[in-house]
Every structure is written in C-alpha cells, then in structure tokens.
Amino acid sequence: MTWDELDWEALARLRRRFIGQEPFDGPYWESESEIASYDFTYGERIGWKWDHVVRELRLRGWHPPAGPVLDWGCGSGVASRRLLREFGATWCSRLTLWDHSPLAAGFAAESAARGFPGLSVTQATPGLLGGDEPVGLLIISHVLNELTPAARETLLELVARAEAVVWVESGTSAVSRALGGIRERLASTLRVVAPCTHANTCPVLAPGRERDWCHFFAPPPPGIFADSGWVKFGQRAGIDLRSLPYSFLALDRRPPTEDRAGLSRVIGRVEHLKPLARWLNCDAAGLAGLELPKRADARLFKELERTREPLVYRWRREGDRVTGGEAVGAKA
Ligand SMILES: C[S@@+](CC[C@H](N)C(=O)[O-])C[C@H]1O[C@@H](n2cnc3c(N)ncnc32)[C@H](O)[C@@H]1O
Numbered sequence: 210m211t212w213d214e215l216d217w218e219a220l221a222r223l224r225r226r227f228i229g230q231e232p233f234d235g236p237y238w239e240s241e242s243e244i245a246s247y248d249f250t251y252g253e254r255i256g257w258k259w260d261h262v263v264r265e266l267r268l269r270g271w272h273p274p275a276g277p278v279l280d281w282g283c284g285s286g287v288a289s290r291r292l293l294r295e296f297g298a299t300w301c302s303r304l305t306l307w308d309h310s311p312l313a314a315g316f317a318a319e320s321a322a323r324g325f326p327g328l329s330v331t332q333a334t335p336g337l338l339g340g341d342e343p344v345g346l347l348i349i350s351h352v353l354n355e356l357t358p359a360a361r362e363t364l365l366e367l368v369a370r371a372e373a374v375v376w377v378e379s380g381t382s383a384v385s386r387a388l389g390g391i392r393e394r395l396a397s398t399l400r401v402v403a404p405c406t407h408a409n410t411c412p413v414l415a416p417g418r419e420r421d422w423c424h425f426f427a428p429p430p431p432g433i434f435a436d437s438g439w440v441k442f443g444q445r446a447g448i449d450l451r452s453l454p455y456s457f458l459a460l461d462r463r464p465p466t467e468d469r470a471g472l473s474r475v476i477g478r479v480e481h482l483k484p485l486a487r488w489l490n491c492d493a494a495g496l497a498g499l500e501l502p503k504r505a506d507a508r509l510f511k512e513l514e515r516t517r518e519p520l521v522y523r524w525r526r527e528g529d530r531v532t533g534g535e536a537v538g539a540k541a
Contacts, residue, residue, distance in 0.1 A: 210249045212438030217445065219243035220250060224446055227251075233355040236310035238284075244316045248285035250442050254429070255351055255377070258455040259291035261427035262377055262403075265519035266459055267295075268538035270467040271402050274372045275300040277345035279333070281364060282352035283308045286317025289348050290324055292375065298325050302345075307333035338367065347371035353378050353387055365391070369398060373461040380424035380454025388456050389414050389423055399460035406472035406521070407493035413476070418496065421489065423476055427453040428517040472537060475520035479513045486513050490524075499524070501531040509534055 219242060225231050238244055266272075273296055280289035283306040293301060304321055308314040314332045322330045336342055344367055356364065368374055368391075376391075378384045389411045392401060401408060404423065413423045433439040433450055443450040473492040480487050483503075490499045503510045509531075513520075516536070524534040 210245045212441075214242075215249065215442075216240075216242040216246040219246050220442075220446065223247060223251065228447075236308075236312075238310045238312045241312065241316060244285050244313055248287060248316075248320070250446070252285045252287040254448075254453060256287045256291045257429055258377055258427045258453055258457075259288055259350070260295065261425070261453075261519060262375065262455070262457050262459075263292055263295040265403055265521060266375070268519065268521065268536075269403055269469070269472075270538070271459065271461070272296065273300060273346045273375075274461075274463060275302070276372065277301070277303045277305065277343060278348060279305045279307065279337070279344050279346070279367070279371075280317065280348040280350075281307050281367060282349060282355070283317040284313050284351075286320050288350035288377065289317075290321055292348060293321075293325060293328075298328050301328060303329040303331065305331050305333050305337060307338060338363075340366075340370070344371040345373075347374045347376075349374065349376040351378060353384055365394070368395060368460070371399075371460075371462070373402075373459070373463070374399065375457070375459050377455055377457045380422075380426070380456050382422040382424075385422040385424050385456035386414065388458055392458055395460060399462055400465060402459040402461050402465075402467065404457060404459075404474050406469050406474050406491070409493060409495075412491060412495040415495075421476065421496065422456070423491070424454050424456045425476075425519065426478055427455060429453055471523045473522050473524055475522070479520065481510075481514050486510055488520075497529055499526070499529050499531050505531065506533045512536075 219240065226237060278289060278301050280286060283289065286306055289304055306314045306317040306321065318330050318332050347367060376388065378388050392411060393414065396408065404425065412418065413421050429450060439450060473490050476489040476491055485503060486501045488499055490497050501510055518536060521537040522534045525532045
C-alpha cells in the first residue's frame with residue numbers, strides 16, 4: 210500500500226462511522242482495499258499508541274507470558290503485529306485472530322503470517338472463543354465503543370480466562386472511564402500491571418473527579434509532519450496529527466516481578482509555564498496536582514518538556530512540590 214493507492218472513499222466512509230454518523234450495527238468492512246487503507250492510516254496511528262504502551266510495559270519490567278496470543282476484534286491486526294514486533298515473537302506459540310468480520314480476520318491473518326514467517330497464525334474457532342482452549346495473552350484494541358452489552362460480556366468472559374491482557378483504547382473521557390470501570394470489575398481476579406502504579410480503587414472514578422480521566426499521549430514519528438501523505442490524511446480525516454491520546458490497561462494473572470514501590474503515573478500531559486511545570490499525578494496515595502519549579506531541578510524540567518517516553522516517575526517531593534525525580538527504568 211502507498212499513499213497513491215489509498216482508497217480515500219473507503220476512509221471517508223470509515224470516518225463517518227468512527228465519528229458517530231453511522232451506527233455500529235454489525236460487521237462493516239466492505240473490501241480488502243478498505244482494510245488495507247485503514248491499516249496504512251488509522252491503523253498505523255493505533256500502532257504508534259501500541260509502541261508507546263509496549264515501551265511502558267518494558268520499562269516497568271513486564272514481559273508477555275509464553276504461550277498463545279488472541280487478538281480479539283483484530284480489524285487489520287495492527288495491535289498484535291506491533292506487540293509481537295516489539296517483544297519479539299519467540300515466546301508466542303500461536304497467534305489467533307478474531308473479528309466478527311471474516312474479511313478483517315482474513316486480512317489480519319495474512320498480514321501476520323507475512324510479517325512473522327514461521328509463527329503459527331490462525332483465525333479463531335468457536336472452540337477457542339467458547340471456552341475450552343487456553344486464551345493466553347489477550348490483545349484488545351479500539352473496540353469498546355463498538356460493542357453491544359452482550360458482546361461486551363462475551364469479551365469479559367474471555368478476559369476472565371486469559372493469562373494476561375493488554376487492552377488499548379482511545380483517549381476520550383467516555384471510553385477511558387468505561388475502561389476504568391472494567392478495571393474495577395476485574396481487579397479482584399487479575400493483577401493490574403499498568404498504567405496504575407498501585408492496586409487501589411481507581412481514584413479517577415471517585416466522586417468529585419468527574420472532569421478527569423485516565424489518558425496519555427503517544428508521540429507520533431517526527432517525520433510525518435513533513436510527509437505530504439500524512440498531512441493530506443490529517444486534513445481529510447479532520448485529525449490533529451500531533452495528538453495521539455489513548456487509554457490502556459495491562460492485567461496479569463502471574464505474581465508480580467515488577468517493582469513499582471514509589472512509582473507515579475502522570476495523567477494526560479505535563480503543562481509547562483515559564484517558572485514551573487505542573488501535572489495531575491496518580492500514585493498509591495491517589496490523585497494530586499503536582500508542581501515542579503524550574504529552579505528546583507532544571508534538568509528534570511527540561512526532560513519533562515522533551516521526553517518521548519511514557520511519564521512514569523519516582524518523584525522526590527515536599528508535599529505537592531516536586532524537587533527531583535527519576536524516570537522508571539531510566540538506565541534500561
Ligand atoms: C476500530 S476497529 C479496531 C481494529 C483493531 N483492533 C485496531 O486496533 O486497529 C474495531 C474492530 O472491532 C470489530 N468488532 C466490533 N464488534 C465486534 C464484535 N462484537 N466481535 C468481534 N469483533 C468486533 C470490528 O469489526 C472492527 O474490526
């Protein structure tokens with residue numbers, strides 16, 4: 210696929226659906242060229258979010274469990290391909306792709322087989338989804354707002370059987386809060402690995418916090434701003450190319466190996482004013498608005514302005530004033 214081969218009409222149709230002008234009332238993929246065009250554009254942007262999530266999981270010392278992988282609601286299959294690319298595929302015994310659109314599942318299976326020669330790649334069978342085969346690592350990406358209540362329950366039954374789950378969604382308030390509700394529901398059976406740095410009830414969902422939501426921003430590759438294809442896509446899709454908001458959840462059944470004592474997660478973006486940086490912070494004590502005066506640590510101030518890494522830190526603090534800090538896995 211190249212920018213010249215893109216099916217712009219199909220992308221316009223998808224856009225109408227994604228912005229809510231057309232309902233999600235069953236499988237909607239109409240052609241292979243539509244899926245390929247999605248994969249090249251919307252899917253690629255989702256891939257950048259996955260790259261950021263995987264980076265955080267690696268920095269935090271997490272690795273997928275050896276065994277099978279199931280990509281549920283796979284679309285073009287970008288999520289599982291990105292995760293396997295970043296973690297290597299040697300631990301993966303089999304990649305299974307499921308989408309209620311057979312066209313999408315077929316495209317995803319072919320792309321994965323091409324991308325990972327030697328990997329066992331299959332499309333899901335009723336046996337796997339229905340409850341007698343191990344699920345292994347369950348991958349879910351950008352599907353929550355398309356599900357009927359019944360489909361959501363079916364998915365949550367699979368989540369309950371999984372060894373681990375990595376679930377990435379858009380960064381809107383509604384979707385992030387829905388994912389937060391799912392976290393609360395699952396936290397008694399699966400351990401929350403990330404983005405949380407603690408196992409407490411999610412403080413964003415507490416009364417009085419209705420205006421906050423747990424979301425992050427992935428950095429797009431810098432080259433896209435000078436790429437006429439991406440610029441044209443951004444204009445036609447009505448997308449700000451600089452902004453890649455997402456929410457996510459990583460869950461695991463295995464005992465922890467990651468050390469998260471004292472870790473904080475920055476929610477949203479750090480805001481830089483002249484004399485200070487400020488942000489909403491989440492840690493084991495809950496949510497707090499923190500400030501870093503520039504003169505307290507000019508190096509850290511600059512790092513927070515420039516870094517492309519996920520914002521997971523161990524701060525040194527005096528109350529809500531930060532005096533210094535180190536990024537998680539700083540030497541990794
Ligand atoms: C926005 S696309 C995301 C695709 C892919 N996961 C990604 O991140 O690029 C949502 C996908 O979910 C699939 N889907 C929606 N409802 C589903 C259901 N009930 N069962 C299986 N797949 C579903 C759609 O067919 C579509 O491929």
